[in-house]
Amino acid sequence: MTGERQPTRHIVVMGVSGAGKTTVARGISELTGLRFAEADEFHSAANVAQMRAGIPLDDAQRWPWLRALAGWMADRHAEGVSTILACSALKRAYRDVLRQGPPDVEFLHLEGTAELIRDRLSRRVGHYMPASLLDSQRATLEQLDPDESGVVLQVTAAPAELVTAAIERLGLPLLGTAAAGR
Structure with missing residues (x-):
């Protein structure tokens, strides 16, 4: 055995709040x-x-946050640990910052209609992101470009079905079937 480290995977689950x-x-x-x-x-x-006050962040407020996320993924990559990050990553420019962390970042875009997402947000308890910011998030959202590594799934499916579909579409090994980068 050469002691070579397994390659890491870094997945960002993206989309609007809710x-x-x-x-x-x-x-x-x-x-x-x-x-x-x-x-x-x-x-x-x-x-x-x-x-929480219903005021969207501007890009200047987002850059340090995005750099911290890229740094977290890069640090895990250096440790040989694969990651999955729940992050809105609405704009291509934001995803570009995230890609400055580990050498390869893949995206899983969870997409749904405004009506479905608004209904989910109206029933969500204990989250600081108010439903009033959904329209600004949808206006900001830029779809994955063809040169971006990623998968789009519609959120009309149940969460367990989305998890299964994501694992299959991204080709992720299940625990116990291969080294999962831990």
Whole structure:
């Protein structure tokens, strides 16, 4: 045995608030062993307070947050650990910053109609992101470009079905079937 390290995988589950990013990313993490992180937990207190007040962040407020996320993935890559990150990553420019972390980042875009997402947000409890920011998020959202590595799934499916479809479409090994980068 040469002691070579298994290649790492870095997946960003993206989409607007209420698309199910955290639920799907956690489900993938549980089945594959990819290290999970919630991008919302990397926001500064000031950013959280602003969003809680219904005021969207501007790009200047997002850049340090995105660089911290890229750094977290790069640090895990250096440790030989694969990751899955729940992060809105709405614009190509934001995804470009995330790609500055580890050598390869893949995206899983959870997509749904405004009506479906608005209904989900109206029933969500305990999250600082108000439903009033959905329209600004949808206006900001830029679809994955053909040169971006990623998969798009419609959120009309149940979370467990989305997790299974994501694992299959991304070709992620299940725990116990191969080294999952842990």
